[in-house]
Amino acid sequence: MFQNAARTAIGLGAARLVAGSLDLTHGFWVLLAVLTLGRTTAGETWTAVRSALAGTLVGALAAGVLLYGVGHEPHAYAGLLAPAMLAAFSLGPLLGVAWAQGLFTLVVATAFAQLAPASWQLAEARIVDVLAGSVIGLACGLLAWPAGARREVRRSMAALLRATAPLAPATVGAVLSDRPATVPRAATWHSLHRLRLAEAAYAQSRSEPDDDPARTPTDWHSVLLTAQHVLIGAHQLPRYDRSGTGIPPAAADWARANADRLADATRQAADRCEGRATRPLSGPAGVRLPVCGPALPVLVDLEQWLDCLAEDLRRIHPRERQCVRAARA
Template sequence: MLAWLRRRDPGLITVRRAARVTVVACVGFYLTRYVLGNPGMAPYALFTVIALGLLSQISGSPGQRARTLLGVLPVGWLLVTLGTLLSFNTWAAAAGMFVLGFLVSFAGVGGPRLVGLAAGGQLLYILPCFPPYDPGGLGWRLAGVTLAVLLLAGAELVLWPDAPPVRYRTRLAAAISGLSACLTAVADSWSGDDPAGRERLAALLPEATAAADALRPSQLPPTQRPASAGKRDRALSSTAATVRLLLGRVADLNAEDEHVAVAVPAAAALVREAAGCAEAAAAWLRGEGPVPDTKTMSGALQTFRMRRLNTDPEGLPPERLRLGSLALSLGEWVLSMVTAIRIAAGAPIHPDSTPSEARPGPFWYAYESTGRLWWHRLRENLTPRSVHFQGALRLAAALATARLLSGILDVSHGFWVLLTILTVLRTSAAATRSTLRPALVGTVIGSIVAAGLLFIPVDPLWYAVLLPVLMLVGFAAGPLLGLGWSQGFLSVTIALIFAQVSPVDWRLAETRILDVAFGAVIGVVIGLFAWPRGASGELHRATGIFLADAARVVRDTVDVLAHGKHPGPALPRARSDGMLAEASYALFQSEPAHPVGVDWQATLVAGHHAVRGAEALIKSCPSGGLLPCVTELTVSTSDVAGRYEHAALALLLRDPAAAAAATDGPPSLSWPDNLGRDLYHLADLRVWLDGLRDDLTRLHASA
């Protein structure tokens, strides 16, 4: 049995958590019910523990979780107070359920820590918003909540505390160190310091790629993702995205033939400096060094540009300039990564150099206060396009409808109806339907068992003896065995709890079945009418819009460099839509597995590559200097932008097979070789366009 548990629950994390919640819930319930003799206080002492200890996902070390629980206590007081005061009338309680249900759920836009507390917060309003209307007992209810939170916070510290999770900074440091080693191998190969540098890179790339893949949202528990509205999490998320972009280009560097390239020593020196800056960033993340400075990478980029200009490219084939442009783009991204690391560390960065007409810039959040960042996050998600808005509105509508109908139809124990909705309602109609069968089957079987227990005339003391055993098994059964087992044990557990609070008979089990079925029907109906496709539907839409924005970015960037136009609104719009696409992808990861069709990670990278490359080119290349080759640039730009538009349309039409751009090669063009040193800027632009074309070939996911 123990071996089976360890296979299903490595480290017995789920079992320890179930045991901790069981002990605290029973201590709070028995103390208030039997020692203090207060039946009105007992349910709040018990269900607050279930709400915050079981339904909520609180991350961090034991000390951090304890502080989070204490910090959420005033919110719990507010929710219980409002629920108590609004329970005088069905319509008032339902209206309060809708408003608070939306606000509590929508607060999750602030980050995964708030998302983890949302379900528990909902329960703290649901419990008191049903009759009896008893404002005089509010003090005892708040006392029960306070007792539960204090006991639970203490238990997090002393009762089978969980080991602290692997920090995101540690994962990020490993990925950056792997990137640094790969860059060093490239530099050694180019400079001749290690003739086997290419073989060393081939050996290092798989491990570095695996470390970068460990930063994907799908590979992280939701509560450990850096997705809050603050500067630190935004900067860490930006760093991770940049690392994945850089690793995707390291293989391109290794494929270049340095024997025919121009400015190879300068490129090797630049890549070596980039490797050193990356390792300095990793050392700071591990707590082993100071915050890295952007001056080193900025100086290396300036030195490379000056050394490259010492060689006149006039008359040279364009292919000989490609290696230097690849190295330059890589150095720009490393500079961007170091800047993000400094923001995460709270260190100063240079003033925002983004032109006013092109703002917000890539690091706009570094110059804003925390309050404004939170307001911006809330404002940008107050749109039906936001998956956070959709999810909050869907849940609020379901809970409010259930509360209203429970009051109008005088449903006995309507609390169970709303608890069922919290349990079965998912982000899509298909996912909601998939939870119905196990929930209903488990509830029916558990209710039959509960009816048998209540039918047998026994001393209520036996209910108190049996309750901890059922709680422990039931709380562990859900994560280990599935929703059906959880619902079955929960039905028996609830019956025994109510049997100790007030006189009940076996018909309580019948009421439990009817209430769960009622709640399931409401959840299904709301799920069918409110964004039934869930994150999948919104992800197709959001990424389609993002890629369409990227196509405009490509066209606008070439207009700036070739025609001397001012940057338009394409870049700021693409950054904003990219954030919505990332939010949709994060929620998509929490849904059941979907049919393979689109590699969403590769799709988002294609959009971000367009945005970040455009930022670097507009900043470093002179405007209007490429006018002599505008015809060739127009053809190449139309090809790349057209591929992005093709992929965007395929996503908007939900046609995964057509999401990848056409597989035919780039147009055959005769590029000039008589532009003098502007040939270097042309090479930089062509490398960016070729990289974008290559990105779009990876959108289709293989089975």
């Protein structure tokens, strides 16, 4: 996503500026810390930074003792490098950030000690660089979208529902047309674009540990399903080889009225996604063919599609609907 790319780019640029301005030893460790410790929310970044600093401190102490005790013996470091790398790259991802940073500090100490004589100051430089990278990453997390994808999910889901709302009346109009017609391509492409953005935001939010679906009053997955069902109907229903000829005017008016009602309910759901609803919650009722009307195939298809959309819309805010039912009871 753009937010993650922008946050990472700003962090790397700031890390390069700090490392160059302060002439830090092994300044690339600052950039590496920004890359490995940056998270999508400020809370996650702070948790990762605390663990990384603790692990780096312990690893630096162990590396300092190792460098002081072994001295300038490249063969000893060569023998320790392989086990250290095996432990760091296998146990680090399993045990967490603290273990990963601590073991990686031992790896770089044994590696650099083979290239040139090294002392405990190498461990000191490692601590300073990781600390600088942690501060930069934490600052970027606080200044650039600290809440992660939560606000973006609300905005993208609301935009998705508003984009798909006009498709229901347009689809019904195309199906009931006397001549072959389709839903305007611009409207469907715009809705499809909004769907892709909403899916990306939803995937990002689900990857954040603090995101608890049980506390979210809106079922974002139902929003995505609603949009997908709208797009499927808008794409498929008008393509059948038939026309609106022979449909009684009363049945056509019934279909258009239900489509307009669902479009209004979709816009109302979009307002609730952003938390700025102005009307009381009133989920759309199911769609059923008039008892006295003809059961033509085109009307049956419209009935099933519109009723499916009504059910999808009712699932978007399940907890609010339960509260309304409890209050009425």
